[in-house]
Amino acid sequence: MYVETQEEEPEIKIPLPRVGITNLRTIAKINWKGRIYTFIPTFEVTIDLPREKKGIHMSRLVESITDAMSEAVEEEVKKIHTSLEELALAVIKRLEEKHKHKRAEVWIRTTLILEKTTPASRKLSYEPYDVEVAVIKEGKDVKKRLKVRVIGNTACPHAMANNNGKTxxxxAIGELEVMADFNEEIALEDMIEVVESSFSSPTYTLLKTPDENAVVRKMYENPKFVEDVAREILMKAREKFPGRIHVRVISNESIHKHDVIAEAWA
Amino acid sequence: MYVETQEEEPEIKIPLPRVGITNLRTIAKINWKGRIYTFIPTFEVTIDLPREKKGIHMSRLVESITDAMSEAVEEEVKKIHTSLEELALAVIKRLEEKHKHKRAEVWIRTTLILEKTTPASRKLSYEPYDVEVAVIKEGKDVKKRLKVRVIGNTACPHAMANNNGKTxxxxAIGELEVMADFNEEIALEDMIEVVESSFSSPTYTLLKTPDENAVVRKMYENPKFVEDVAREILMKAREKFPGRIHVRVISNESIHKHDVIAEAWA
Amino acid sequence: MYVETQEEEPEIKIPLPRVGITNLRTIAKINWKGRIYTFIPTFEVTIDLPREKKGIHMSRLVESITDAMSEAVEEEVKKIHTSLEELALAVIKRLEEKHKHKRAEVWIRTTLILEKTTPASRKLSYEPYDVEVAVIKEGKDVKKRLKVRVIGNTACPHAMANNNGKTxxxxAIGELEVMADFNEEIALEDMIEVVESSFSSPTYTLLKTPDENAVVRKMYENPKFVEDVAREILMKAREKFPGRIHVRVISNESIHKHDVIAEAWA
Amino acid sequence: MYVETQEEEPEIKIPLPRVGITNLRTIAKINWKGRIYTFIPTFEVTIDLPREKKGIHMSRLVESITDAMSEAVEEEVKKIHTSLEELALAVIKRLEEKHKHKRAEVWIRTTLILEKTTPASRKLSYEPYDVEVAVIKEGKDVKKRLKVRVIGNTACPHAMANNNGKTxxxxAIGELEVMADFNEEIALEDMIEVVESSFSSPTYTLLKTPDENAVVRKMYENPKFVEDVAREILMKAREKFPGRIHVRVISNESIHKHDVIAEAWA
Incomplete structure (x- = not known):
């Protein structure tokens, strides 16, 4: 009835490993312990395109997201801390019924809000963290990539040594990515904890005066270069998490207009 | 020969004060003391649309920029520090020959690099500043808006008072805007100086150890809230510059994940 | 016990109309018809600072947000479409108990996902819209500002007239802001509808082939300049909404590297 | 005289491959045929940090940039189209005298403005392109990475086949990266040409009515999916350029709120 241009032979017959939709914002739902949690992530979903087809059917990728979302509320996720990966895998499963492919990737970017306790007055503080989760399926092989981005701080040890304790x-922003088999159990919360505990001090949304004093003390007792922060994240991450690791720390220097960076892989 | 849809009567006859092109990046040239300076600003050029016309001729706005640029190299600018305004006015003059209008606005956004001397070793350091200049002509009335955005720092006086001098x-980012008659002589460099001198300390691209120490000392001798920075910019700007003033200071708090803000008008 | 630097006299005694926190992301909750809805907005909360005080107590602004959120789940919002304003007002009410001020502003930025029906196959499609709501209280006077940002498209009528129907x-992006008394009932959904219906065609996240054909047909039957889109939004908004209106339409031209803009106030 | 904390032993002895400065904006100068060209790029400069040192001396990286710039005006660049790579290599050469390392990377991001001729009226149009050049030196091995980002457009062939020629x-944005030995001669202008010629049509800053008509005609004669654009860039790039290739095409769909993507490596 309609022309399916996508099924035609292309002029240039080269296979493409990643074709799909990106920057798609939609509502996502998770059913945990019988309660529905909603959030608004950004999706990228791609599949491979074989050499003999002109294009993919983009709308089927969108339908896979929508279908996975509506079924998500019926099935409980078992563990809240792996729910983003389960959501991504649910999209891939719908996609397998809708569009032939060899390789599929689902990337989900969102913000987690975690409850923390302030260091002195022990008040509740809600802290935001950017996270990204990808599930990549090629044949029977299923891998995942988990990324967290945490805001902390650095107190310069070099200036401190040269200015009688002033510095x-x-x-500073710390990023940690872990690439592992889908079945490895890795909690985003644990990854956030690894990064947050590696700064001169963690940061808090709410700080009453005694809390502010505690953070100030902690920063001066714990001076660190970005190099120190990167090494500490890397060391802790290698101990805790299986798979390949990428660390990047960027410090928005208060004495410069530019930033400094330390980056490593393991 | 061609249909001029823009000249037709629109269905909805409402005048529009601002219609034009935006986010246009192009090369700009200034001839100062016989030497050509080039840079790549971003332009927004708008004119008003009367109620009885369907649209404006967008390509004439682009041509006004291009023509002004090619003529700019033939005429010397007299004062380098008013050259962005002269460039904007040159675009408006070309526009007056090309497209009927009552009101025209030309906005130019770019980065200035100024030479500074580091505080202890007296080395040369090149510092970047975002600036924006607008010229707005309505009939014979010509106004300008000048904005600068400067990166500095704040050392918190409250934490300092509660932590034996530690803080x-x-x-922090300070923004100053001045709205005045076109003929008022106001140098962007002076506006930058007003903002930069109002922080706990200025920042530098290059800092050798003795310079770093000088900046650290200066920050601790000069603790400031964003409120203090905003007030100082406002006070100095009112003394130095004619016209209306807008000040905004944002501090990327090292102990929080969010920012703090102080804003005022005069 | 602690030094309250904020209560001291400042060196420069100038009142500041807007001092507070910005870019704060946290979790927000709304109880509608007994069900809790969660989302992660970005907050800006400011109060005025009188001339004789050095600073404001920033942590009380954060506490006002947190307290308003935890109480929000106990009280049902009556109308879902005014819930963002009610949330902002709830923050101001907590703030009145915590920090003396004459003027308070609460700005909330978030993304709404609305259910739409695709034009031909009548499938469900979830559409994202950026919205911003501010409540501004000065003495007994309470005003609000409501903004929506909608993604649509334009088909150029000038190129269509000169190319036998091809164009x-x-x-294109349409923005509508309404500034009115707090008590005026204005639904963000209605504002979105006003903008979305003013493009050559609305856009959809999901489009099957017959839907895609319907959108293509609609765009060609309905060619529009950004000027036409801005005028239509302005006309409809003036009919529907009380208060002051601001409209801005930006089109990401497919034939240029820059954008075109039409802007108006009423 | 000063404490050199960077030279101390770190607690965690892990080597870091990339440590340095990023997001540094400064003035760059090139002397071509006796004339000085200035522009304001963004720099990232990193070196490796061995396991036994606590940190690197960041200020020496900044000095390497500044020194390379001031010497650049004395030496003529031989070929304008390899000048960014020569500039990056000049920074590395200064760095070799200032700071011990095994591996150094210099990344330069800037905007090129190229002169194009409009398709019908043959007028001059200045077109902006984002480019990034990196030089990576490890021992005696010197590699480079060249990236260009070009704005073009796509006309959908599937909608065209189903709507009697309407679509x-x-x-759309096309990105091409080539990774090759430093000595390979690859012009950024040729890379831009490869991407720009692969869209449904190139875009222009200036278009008079006959030019606009020519672009419209070209788009309808040349309908393309992002898949087609990516394949054409890949095919042409493999023919023209040595080394590894990365292609990414993103289309800001006019019928959707999200984008579509095609990506490949060779």
């Missing part, structure tokens, strides 16, 4: 301090 | 320090 | 088409 | 059209 420059600044906001 | 949290962070990168 | 260039592109993604 | 949806949109802005």
């Amino acid at each position: 420059h301090i600044q906001r | 949290h320090i962070q990168r | 260039h088409i592109q993604r | 949806h059209i949109q802005r």
Whole structure:
């Protein structure tokens, strides 16, 4: 009835490993212990395109997301901390029924809000963390990539040694990525903890005066270069998590207009 | 020969004050003391659309920029520090010959690099500043808006008073806008100086150890809230510059994941 | 016990109208018809600072947000479409108990996902819209500002008239802001509808082939300049909504590297 | 005289492959045929950190940039189209005298403005392109990475086949990266040409009515999926350029709120 241009032979017959939709924002739902949690992630979903087809059917990728979401509320996720991976895998399963492919990737970017306790007054503080989860399926092989981005700080040890304990301090951002088999159990919360505990001090949304004092003390007792932060994240991550690891720390220097960076792989 | 849809009567006859092109990046040239300076600003150029016309001729706005640029190299700018305004006015002059209008606006966004001297070793350091200049002509009335955005720092006086001289320090951004008659002589460099001198300390691209120490000392001798920075910019700007003033200071707190803000008008 | 630097006299005694926290992301909850809805907005909360005080107590602004959120789940919102304003007002009410001020502003930015029906196959499609809601209280006077940002498209009528019905088409973004008394009932959904219905065609996340054909037909039957889109939004908004109106339409031209813009106020 | 904390032994002895400065904006100068060209790129400069040192001396990286810039005006670049690589290599050469390392990377991001001729009226149009050049030196091995980002458009062949020649059209972005030995001669201008010629049509900053008509005609004669654009870039790039190739095409769909993507490596 309709022309299916996608099924035609292309002029240039080269296979493409990643074709799909990106920057798609939609509502996602998780049923945990009988309660529905909603959030608005950004999706990228791609499949491979064989050399003899002109294009993929993009709308089937969108339908796979929508279908996975509506079924998600019927099935309980067993563990809240692996729910983003389960959601991504659920999209791939729908996709397998809808569109032939050899390789599929689902990337989900969102913000987690975790409850923390402030260091002195022990008040509740809600902390935001950017996270990204990908599930990549090629044949029977299923891998995942988990990324967290945490805001902390650095107090410079070099300036401290040269200024009788005074130093420059600044906001810093730590990123940790773990690439592992889908079945490895790795909690995003544990990854966040690895990064957050490696700064001069963690940061908090709410700080009353005694809490502020505690953070100030902690930063001066714990001076660190970005190099120190990166090494500590790397060491802890290798101990805790299986798979390949990528670490990147960027410090928004308070004495410069530019940033400094330390990056490593393991 | 061609249909001029823009000249037709629109269905909905409402005048529009601002219609044009935006986010246009192109090469700009200035001839100062016989030497050509080039840079790549971003332009927004708009004119008003009367109620009885369907649209404006967008390509004439682009041509006004291009023509002004090619003529700019033939005429010397007299004062380098007003050259962005002269460039904007040159675009409006070309536009007056090409497209009927009552009101025209030309906005130019770019980065200035200024030479500074580091505080102890007296080395040369090149510092980047985002600036924006607008010229707005309505009939014979010509106004301008000048904006600068400067990166500095704040050392918190409250934490300092509660922690025996220790405190949290962070990168901060100060913005100053002045709206005045076109003929008022206001140098972007002076506006930058007003903002930069109002932080706990200025920041530098290059800092050798003795310079770093000088900046650290200066920050601790000069603790400031964003409120203090905003007030100082406002006070200095009112003394130095004619016209309306807008000040905004944002501090990327090193102890929080969010920012703090102080804003005022005069 | 602690030094309250904020309560000291500042060196420069100038009142500041807007001092507070910005870019704060946290979890927000709404109880509608007994069901809890969660989302992660970005907050800006400011109060005025009188001339004789050095600073404001920032942590009380954060506490006002947290307290308003935890109480929100106990009280049902009556109307889902005014819930963001009620949330902002709830923050201001907590703030009145915690921190003296004359003027308070709460700004909430988030993404709404609305259910739409595709134009031909009548399938369900979830559509994302950026919205921002502000409540501004000065003495007894309470005002609100409501903004929506909608993605649609434009098909150029000038190119269509000169190319036998062929034309260039592109993604366009329409923004509508309404400033009114707090008590005026204005639904964000209605504002979105006003913008979305003013493009050459609305856009959809899911489009099967017959839907895609319907959108293509609609765009060609309905060619529009950004000027036409802006005028239609302005006309409809003036009919439907009380208060001051701001409209801005930006088109990501498919034939240029820059954008075109039409902007108006009423 | 000063404490050199960087030279101390770190607690965690792990080597880091990339440590340095990033997001540094400064002025760059090139002397070509006796004339000085200036522009304002963004730099990232990193070196490796051995396991037994606590940190690197960041200020020496900044000095390497500054020194390379001031010497650049004395030496003529031989070929304008390899000048960014020569600039990056000049920074590495200064760095070799200032800071011991095994591996050094210099990344330069900037905007090129190229002169194009409009398709019908043959007017001059200045077109902006984002480019990034990296030089990576490890021992005696010197490699480079060249990236270009070009704005074009796609006219959908599937909608065209189903709507009697009518279709949806949109802005699209094509990215091409080539990784090769430093000595391979690859012009950024040729890479831009490969991408720009692979869209349904190139885009232009200036278009008079006959030019606009020519672009419209070209888009309808040349309908392409992002898949087609990616394959054409890949095929042409493999023919023209040595080394590894990465292609990514993103289309800002005019009928959707999300984008579509095609990506490949060779």
